[in-house]
Amino acid sequence: MAEREGPRLDVPRAPRRSLLPEYDPDVFGRASERIARFLGTGRFLVWMTVVIVIWIGWNIVVPDQLRFDRYPFIFLTLALSLQASYAAPLILLAQNRQDDRDRVNLEQDRSRNERSIADTEFLTREIAALRTGLGEVATRDWIRSELQELVRELEEHREREHGPEGG
Template sequence: DVTKNLLYEYQDVQEQLDSRITFGQKVADEVARFGGSWTFILSFIAFMGIWMALNVIQPFGISFDKYPFILLNLALSTLAAVQAPLIMMSQNRASDYDRLQARNDYHVNKQSKEEIRFLHEKIDHLVQQDQSDLLTIQKLQTEMIMAVSQQVEKMSDDIRMMKEKGLEREIHGDESN
């Protein structure tokens, strides 16, 4: 039951974050996800290579961005200027998620600590109850040992007395003969 509650609370963090997400945040997450991938890097290198090749070779006799590729430079600067804030927005969302997760972890740990404390109390109670039962058993065993010891002592006295009587009979029997 506790595990189910902990799992529900964990899912609740993601649901909490997803319920407040805006369109701009979704876009920022997707830009950051794509911008930080090998697909983006390789496609961007290919795009720049094609751009430069078209402008240097001029296959159709048209050159829209001659060397030193000022338009490409402007496009790269614009891309960097737009992409950087979007990535920072995505990182802020990740930071919000981390804060929510940390808060949730704190509450889960607090709840777990309370459950562990409760189990310790139960175990302590059982140990005390066992100690009380063990003391009662030990007292009964001591009483039984004392009773057996008294019986052995009485039997020993009886045997000693019987031996003494037997010796007296032998002595008296020898005197009569």
């Protein structure tokens, strides 16, 4: 048999070296969720407002030599734009992770519901079988009605043979 050239399919490939840094997507995702959770709080809004007020106040009140961002506040605008450009993708990443969790929970709920429906259908069949079985069993009320019918028949028979006085 001829030897085959090329990689074997039953042997895993050696990991490739990459120029890009390696990272754990789960760790990055958890960090993005923490950041997104913080960005959606009142505490973040308060701190952001305090920083902006101090920034603007500093650059208006202090002497010219100590100002680092003059009136149109170009550096402040750049910093806020940079913060927004990172916040949006982090929030989207956190939402995607939440969607994945919701999808898994939905699938689990669906399978639980399917099992519950199957169990309910099984119990319904069992109850129907028990009712059918009980329909063939003599119950106390049925026996009582049968005995009362027999007593009536015996009384009628006795009246026919001995008359109404029973003599």
